[in-house]
Each structure stands twice: as structure tokens, then as C-alpha cells.
Amino acid sequence: MSKKFYITTPIYYPSASPHLGHAYCTTLCDILARSKKMRGYETFFLTGLDEHGEKIQKNAVANGVTPQKFVDDVAKRFLSLWEAMKIDNQGFIRTTDDYHVATVQKIFSKMLEKGDIYLSTYSGWYCVHEESYWTETQVGEEHLCPECGRPVEKKDEEAYFYRCSKYADDLLAFYESHPKFITPEARKNEMVNTFIKPGLQDLCVTRTSFDWGIPVKEAKGHVIYVWLDALTNYITALGYLQNDDSNFKKFWEDPETEIVHVIGADITRFHTIYWPMFLDSLGLRKPDRVFVHGLMMMKDGKMSKSRGNAISAYPLIERYGVDAVRYYLVSEIPFGENGVFTPEQFVMRVNQDLANNLGNLLNRTVSMIGKYFDGNIPSFVSNVNPTDKELEDLVERTVSAYEVHQDDLNPTQATMDVMELVSRANKYIEETAPWALAKDESKKAELESVMAHLAHVLYVAGELLSPILVTKSEKLFAQLGLADGEANYDDLKKFGKLDGHKVNKGEQLFPRLDVEAETKAILEMMAGPKEKTAA
Ligand code: MSP
Numbered sequence: 389m390s391k392k393f394y395i396t397t398p399i400y401y402p403s404a405s406p407h408l409g410h411a412y413c414t415t416l417c418d419i420l421a422r423s424k425k426m427r428g429y430e431t432f433f434l435t436g437l438d439e440h441g442e443k444i445q446k447n448a449v450a451n452g453v454t455p456q457k458f459v460d461d462v463a464k465r466f467l468s469l470w471e472a473m474k475i476d477n478q479g480f481i482r483t484t485d486d487y488h489v490a491t492v493q494k495i496f497s498k499m500l501e502k503g504d505i506y507l508s509t510y511s512g513w514y515c516v517h518e519e520s521y522w523t524e525t526q527v528g529e530e531h532l533c534p535e536c537g538r539p540v541e542k543k544d545e546e547a548y549f550y551r552c553s554k555y556a557d558d559l560l561a562f563y564e565s566h567p568k569f570i571t572p573e574a575r576k577n578e579m580v581n582t583f584i585k586p587g588l589q590d591l592c593v594t595r596t597s598f599d600w601g602i603p604v605k606e607a608k609g610h611v612i613y614v615w616l617d618a619l620t621n622y623i624t625a626l627g628y629l630q631n632d633d634s635n636f637k638k639f640w641e642d643p644e645t646e647i648v649h650v651i652g653a654d655i656t657r658f659h660t661i662y663w664p665m666f667l668d669s670l671g672l673r674k675p676d677r678v679f680v681h682g683l684m685m686m687k688d689g690k691m692s693k694s695r696g697n698a699i700s701a702y703p704l705i706e707r708y709g710v711d712a713v714r715y716y717l718v719s720e721i722p723f724g725e726n727g728v729f730t731p732e733q734f735v736m737r738v739n740q741d742l743a744n745n746l747g748n749l750l751n752r753t754v755s756m757i758g759k760y761f762d763g764n765i766p767s768f769v770s771n772v773n774p775t776d777k778e779l780e781d782l783v784e785r786t787v788s789a790y791e792v793h794q795d796d797l798n799p800t801q802a803t804m805d806v807m808e809l810v811s812r813a814n815k816y817i818e819e820t821a822p823w824a825l826a827k828d829e830s831k832k833a834e835l836e837s838v839m840a841h842l843a844h845v846l847y848v849a850g851e852l853l854s855p856i857l858v859t860k861s862e863k864l865f866a867q868l869g870l871a872d873g874e875a876n877y878d879d880l881k882k883f884g885k886l887d888g889h890k891v892n893k894g895e896q897l898f899p900r901l902d903v904e905a906e907t908k909a910i911l912e913m914m915a916g917p918k919e920k921t922a923a
Contacts, residue, residue, distance in 0.1 A: 392638065392645040393424040393431045398655060399438040399481060399621050402462035403447050406469050407698030408717075408729060409652075409684045409691045415717045416681065416799060417650050418475045422855035423794045423802075426877050432639045434625050435470070436481030437463055441519050441614035445600035455600045459484060472705050473714065474858045481625040483602075483617055491624040492602050492617050495670065496593075500606060504554065504669040507607070510547040510592045513540040519614050521592055535654070545597060548610065549590040555665040556588045562664065568677055570660050571797070572724050575653065575680045579660050591662060619663045622649065623672070640672070647675040648797065656680050679797045682726035686914075691729070699729065703913040707906075711857040712738045712898065718856055719807075722800045731910035735901050742898035745810050746849060752817060753842040754867050754891045760826050763891050765843045765869065766836035768884035773820050773834055779841050780883060782812055783848050787880050790852050806852045813845040843868060843886045851875050860897050867894045 397417050400410050414435055421433035439459040448458035463482060470477065481488060499505040512521040515533035521543075526534045533540050563569060563576060570576035594610040595601065601611030620628075626636035639645050651659050656678070664674045683690055686697045704713045716737050721727030757765055771777055786809045793802035816838070825835040847868060854861035854875070865875050869889035879885045 390428060390430045392642065393421070393429045393648070394626075394639040394645055395421050395424075395431070395433050395648045395650065396622050397435040398649075398651050399436040399483065399618055400466065401441075401444065402437045402439055402459045402466060403444055405462065405465045405700065407691055408701050408704075409698065410466075411469060411473055411701040411713075412684045412717050412721075413650060413652065413681060414470065414475055415473055415714050416723060418473070418477070419714070419718055419799050419855045420648075420650075420794065420797065422476060422858075423790075423799070426851070426855060427791065427794075428877070430638075432479065432626070432635065433477045434479040434481065434622065435475070435477050436479070436621060436625065437466060437483065438614065438618040438621070439463075439482055439484045440601040440611070440617055442516055442595075442598045442600070443519060445598055446516070448600075456484065469701060472710065473701060474710050479625045481621045483621060487630060488621065488624045489602050491629050492612060492620055493605050494629050495620055495624075495666075496604060496612055496616070497606065499550070499666075499669050500548075502669060504551050505548050505593060506551065508547065508549050509544065510549075511544045512542075512592070514543045515540045523589070543597065545595070547592045547596070548594040548604070548607070550593045550616070550662075550665070550669075552588040552590050552662075552665060555668050556584055558668060559661065559664055560584060562674065566674075566676075569674070570656070570678050570680070572680060575656050576660070579656060583657055583661060588661070615658050615662065616666065619658060619666060622663075622675075643673065646677075647673075648677045648679060649675050650679045650681060650797075652683060653680050677797065679724070681723055682721060684721065685726055685728045687728060687730065699914045704734070704910070707909065708738060708901075709859070711860045712742060714856050714858065715742060715803075715853075718799050719803050723798055731907040731914070732903075734910060735903050735906045738898060739901055739903070741807055743896075743900040745807060745814065746853075747897045747899075749810055749814050749817075749842070749849075750846055750864060750867060750897060752814075753839070753846060754893050756822055757839050757843065757891045758893055760822070760835060761839065763869075765886045765889045765891060766840050767887045768840040768844065769833070769837050770883070772837035773841075775816055775819055776837055776841055779812065779816055779845065782809055783845060783883075784881055787848065787852070803853070803856065806849050809845060810849050813842055816841065840884075840886070843889075843891075844883055847875065847886055848880050851877055851880055863894060863897060867892055 395417050397414050417433060421431050425431045444459060445455050448455040451458060513527045513531060514521050515538060517538050518533055518535045522534060522540060527540050531540050593613040593616045594604055595613060596609050599611055601614060602617050604610040604612055623636060623640055626639055627633035628636045649659055659678045667674050685691060688697055691698045701713060716734055719741065720733060720737055757763060770780060786805050789805050790802045820838045822835055822838050825831040850861045850864040868886060869891050
């Protein structure tokens with residue numbers, strides 16, 4: 389039976405067009421999902437949109453359209469971005485989809501029947517932007533939202549509540565017995581100390597002050613709180629409580645499936661406190677990991693649609709190709725930390741890693757095999773040159789470490805290791821000086837070995853980077869003379885795989901960018917048109 393992997397992004401608010409921050413999270417998940425698939429896992433990658441709530445309703449009004457029309461339009465933009473980013477997702481959920489709406493109503497009814505949800509009155513400080521109620525202490529004397537700093541409003545309403553108190557102790561015990569449930573570790577401590585230990589208040593799970601949400605069947609005028617609606621997407625999209633629940637059985641209920649939610653720090657509380665409790669209430673298993681990634685910032689702070697400082701991925705893809713953008717996203721910011729987007733760094737990454745390191749190794753290798761062996765990759769022999777063995781060991785170590793890092797949700801380190809291997813191979817060229825070996829017929833065996841080693845390193849790098857370089861890895865394989873689909877993850881440690889293949893000199897994978905001109909071009913993209921939102 390094959391191993392199974394279920395990975396999700398948050399479902400994004402379609403309140404305006406997606407920016408590079410959204411592309412960041414989705415691309416990293418795509419890379420993780422593709423790398424598992426490459427290693428033989430049966431994978432389900434889900435992303436989607438969180439379309440209900442007061443904020444969306446207000447944005448629709450500001451744009452003079454119905455909420456449904458508004459989200460339909462924005463949804464198209466998200467879908468085209470995922471297409472442009474070459475996102476290979478198996479599911480795309482929109483919370484306005486009929487099956488989701490009907491299932492959330494069933495979920496609500498189940499919780500109500502179980503006594504986990506009860507009717508009462510809510511009085512609290514509400515932040516429209518965060519769609520969250522806060523306590524007196526949290527908003528302080530100035531009455532500002534502790535999350536976003538905007539003014540909050542006092543609100544009273546009849547509402548249903550979720551009995552958090554019932555599950556708090558179990559949750560702490562679960563954290564203890566599952567140390568990797570929330571990572572990075574600091575996020576877990578924050579949840580425990582800031583929210584759980586001081587005492588969890590029951591969560592208000594319905595609203596009556598607006599109607600753009602899933603109606604509560606049991607009470608007219610109430611809509612289900614956007615977070616209860618949204619979090620359950622992770623199971624409704626798999627068919628939970630629906631006629632065809634085969635994906636749910638396979639990717640959620642099966643204890644052999646690894647379930648990973650990737651989220652931004654701003655929504656940790658919902659995913660690590662409320663979501664596990666909702667699952668408890670439904671008698672379902674919890675995810676294995678909630679991985680909190682950092683934010684892609686701009687020099688003037690968090691990139692966000694409402695701040696109007698967001699950069700879109702499109703012009704970058706158009707000018708530099710999707711592979712360069714995907715590579716930048718995974719390599720620039722260690723997954724889990726915050727990072728700042730700057731044009732200079734973007735250009736530097738592409739130049740240093742892709743053009744100078746990887747591209748250069750490919751060019752030099754293919755040219756030399758062309759020149760010295762008429763394009764035929766010589767048979768692989770070990771231990772001819774002093775550093776042959778060292779390079780082979782590094783190949784093996786890189787493949788093994790790649791798996792460890794990917795499994796540990798550290799695609800940045802996995803990528804850096806591959807680039808280290810590529811650098812080592814470039815250095816190996818300097819050490820072995822093939823141009824000198826070529827001048828001496830008695831050194832033919834050495835020269836053959838150098839070329840065979842270089843070709844193999846390129847094969848390994850191409851395959852390990854293929855979840856990132858989704859179009860260029862094929863081009864790299866073609867230059868090594870591999871037919872479509874011939875590259876195979878299981879062969880990475882099989883030295884000699886390329887014996888007898890004939891290289892084909894092709895175009896440069898990544899042409900070197902002119903630093904000054906391209907920095908200027910990206911700065912112009914950043915000054916692109918702003919959108920109108922109510923936030
Ligand atoms: N709809 C909720 C999530 C519900 S999940 C059941 C939401 N949506 S959001 O669109 O505001 O943000 C979702 C996620 O987008 C963030 O958690 C984060 O993963 C990602 N990002 C949004 N802006 C980002 C950056 N500037 N940088 C990196 N990721 C960013 O919250």
C-alpha cells in the first residue's frame with residue numbers, strides 16, 4: 389500500500405486579487421506535495437477560497453455588486469494565478485459550493501445535538517476586519533483590535549456558542565503527546581500561554597448582524613460563524629458526510645495518511661485551538677501537523693491587499709518565467725520565518741543560483757561532452773579521480789537529506805542542499821580540469837569519469853528540483869538526452885543511469901539578468917495599480 393499525504397493551504401479570502409504572499413503559501417505547499425508525489429506517495433493537495441463573512445459582504449457593497457458576483461469574479465483571478473504558477477492541486481474548494489454549505493449545516497446540527505453548541509447572548513468587542521470578538525482586556529482602554537489595531541465595536545446579539553471549556557484539557561494533553569503538532573515550537577508556546585492557560589472562553593459560532601454566510605437550519609436569521617464554516621473545508625472537500633466519501637476515508641480517516649495544514653501565523657489560534665476541538669466534537673482524528681510559515685513582507689511592513697503595498701506574481705512570471713518565481717519563493721525565505729521581498733534579492737537569487745550555479749554546470753557539462761565525446765555520455769566508473777568518491781557520497785547524502793528535510797517541512801533547506809551539490813560539482817570541474825585532461829590521450833579514463841559524474845549530478849539536481857522547476861527540469865533532462873518521463877526518483881543513487889545517452893545542447897536554462905535594469909523593472913511592477921476594498 390502506498391504511503392499517503394494530505395496537504396492544505398488556508399482557504400483565502402477573495403476580498404481582492406491574490407498577491408505574492410498568497411502565491412508564497414500555495415507554491416510552498418505545491419512544492420511539498422509534488423516532492424512527496426515524486427517519491428511515490430499518494431497525495432492530495434487542497435486549496436480554495438473562504439467566501440463568506442461580513443468583510444466580503446462589505447467589499448461587495450463597496451464595488452456595487454452582490455457578494456456572490458463579487459466572489460465569483462475574484463475566484464477567477466485566484467484560479468488563473470494558480471494556473472500561471474503551475475499549481476498541481478487535486479482539490480479547489482469554495483465555501484459557497486453547495487456541497488460545502490450542506491455539509492457545514494450537518495456539522496453544525498451534529499454539534500448542537502451533542503450539546504457542544506448552545507444558545508445564549510453575546511456581548512463583546514467585535515473587529516470587522518478580523519471577524520473576531522475580543523474581551524474587554526484584549527481591546528484595552530483604547531478599544532483597538534489586538535490583532536490588526538483597528539477600532540472595535542461593542543455588539544450584543546443572541547448567538548450560539550461552542551463549549552470550548554469542555555475540550556481545553558484534552559487539547560493541552562494532545563499538544564504534550566504530539567510535540568510536532570504545532571511548529572515552529574514558539575507558536576505552540578504562544579497558544580498555550582496566551583490563550584489556553586488563562587482560560588478559554590466559549591466561542592461564539594453564529595452571527596445575526598449580517599446574512600452573507602451559511603444559514604443555521606435550526607434558527608432563522610442566524611448564519612454560521614465564518615471560521616466554523618471555513619475550518620471544516622479541510623474535511624468537506626474530501627467528501628465528509630457526503631455520498632462519495634472515498635477521499636475522506638483515504639486521506640483523513642486512514643491513520644496511515646499524514647495530514648498537514650500549512651498556515652500563516654495570523655491564523656494559528658483558529659487552526660491549533662478551535663479546529664482540533666471541532667474535530668473532537670465530531671469524533672474525528674486531528675491533523676498530524678499545523679505548520680506555521682512566516683510572512684512575505686515589503687520594506688514598509690506586511691504585504692497585504694488592504695495596505696495596498698502588495699506585488700502580484702504575474703508580471704514576475706511573465707518576465708522571468710514561473711520556475712524562477714517558484715525558486716525564489718522557496719529559497720529566499722527559510723520556511724517558517726518572515727522575509728522581505730526586494731527586487732535586488734530576487735535578481736540576485738536568479739543570477740547566483742539558477743544562472744551561475746545550475747545553468748553554468750549544465751552548459752559546461754553539455755558543451756564538454758559534445759566537444760570531447762561527440763555528445764555521448766561516457767560510462768560511469770568510480771574512483772578514477774581523487775574526488776570522484778567524495779562527489780558520489782555527496783549525491784547519496786543529498787538525496788537522503790532531501791527526504792529528511794521535505795518530511796520535516798523544510799523545503800528551503802532541501803533546496804539549499806541540492807544547490808550545495810551543484811556548487812560542489814562546479815568546483816569538481818576546477819579540480820579535475822577536464823580541458824587539461826583532454827589534451828593528454830593517456831588521461832582519457834579520467835576525462836570520461838569526470839563527464840559521467842557531472843552528468844549524474846545534473847540528473848540528480850534536475851530530479852530533486854523538479855517540484856520547483858516545473859518546466860525547466862524537463863529542459864534540463866532533454867539536454868542530458870533523457871526521453872520524456874525517463875527521469876525516475878528511484879534511480880537517483882544508480883550511478884550509470886545515463887550511460888549511453890547522448891546530450892543535446894539547448895538554450896541556456898536561466899539567462900543571466902542585468903542587475904540594474906531588472907531591479908528597475910521590478911520596482912515598476914511594485915508600483916502597479918491598486919484595487920478598491922472596504923477594509
Ligand atoms: N480565510 C482565512 C483563512 C481560513 S483557513 C480555514 C484567511 N485568509 S487570508 O486570505 O487573509 O489569509 C490566508 C493566508 O494567506 C495566511 O494565513 C497566509 O498563509 C497567507 N498570506 C497572506 N498574506 C501573506 C503574506 N504577506 N505572506 C505570506 N503569506 C501570506 O486568513
